[in-house]
Amino acid sequence: MTSPPSAATRPSLPHLLRVTAFAIGALMLLVTVGVVLHQPLLIPPLAASAALVHSAPGQPLAQPRNLVGGHLLSAVIGFATLAVAGSSGWSAAVAAGLSLGGMMLTHLNHSPATATAVIVVLQAPDPSTFLPLLALGSCLLVAIGLLPGRIGAHPVRYPVSW
Template sequence: MVKVVFSRMKGGDICPPRKPLSKVVWSWLGAFLGMYLIAILSSFTEVNILKSMFLVGSFGASAVLIYGAPQAEFSQPRNLIGGHIISAFIGVSLQKYLVLDIALLGALAVSFSIVAMHFTRTLHPPGGATALIAIIGTAEVHSNGYYFVISPVAIGTLILLAIALVVNNLSRDPLRHYPRYWL
């Protein structure tokens, strides 16, 4: 059994080729515009951008997916929005109602989020980070309770989605058009 497990770790395929420069540029443009728009809108609501509720670390990972790999299943709108919102709700709920060690709460938040995203067909890897942020976040994050699900999570994902819809469909490459599906 151990030998089989280790033999599977060798892999078998070769690394795929580098993407063409045009795809790299479109990915850069989308990520830049999406993250910058969130930061700008955030600056209207907060004095200190570093304390801003709009900037959630997991949005950076979402940007990689929706702008860098817009055709991936994890990148589709239902996954982006559903994955973040479901995971934020789970993280906030656990943080609010369970008095456990932070390490245990974090593990529960991520693992329950994965299960919920699987059941709802909204698997979005950055969602796990969103759940974890709800647990390990600052006192400000915790004091917002379920409002964290709306702002920054829902609002931020909608901003990222709007930019993805525009930028990914400006390309003439039909393999870049976004989304592949909504529901």
């Protein structure tokens, strides 16, 4: 009796090292820009977004429109939830669910962005600062995501669609 084929094949060591290096580079760029701006730019949802861009560049969730749009939509939903329900674990859970529904409705599916709504509700950042920084961080991830496919370091050229 033979065993069924593995659902996921292991990446080659060179591919694994390239993906890891580009993800680290992208996240270090967020930290560097954050230090220069004296604002935190590396937030957990953006780290998850970088993982998608570099490990699954062909997937719809990783595409620029979904990454940038999903984070911004989820942040706006988070701020609206914060305004209506205040800052609590309960309202953060509602914001995450609403952001998922909003992303599905607008075809901006990017699962890490649900955590952006949670961060907004739990930390109540200033929207005039948070939203531009979130847009900047998201766009930088897209920009760095463009590099591997253009220098021959990734089998899938990112993005597949805008």
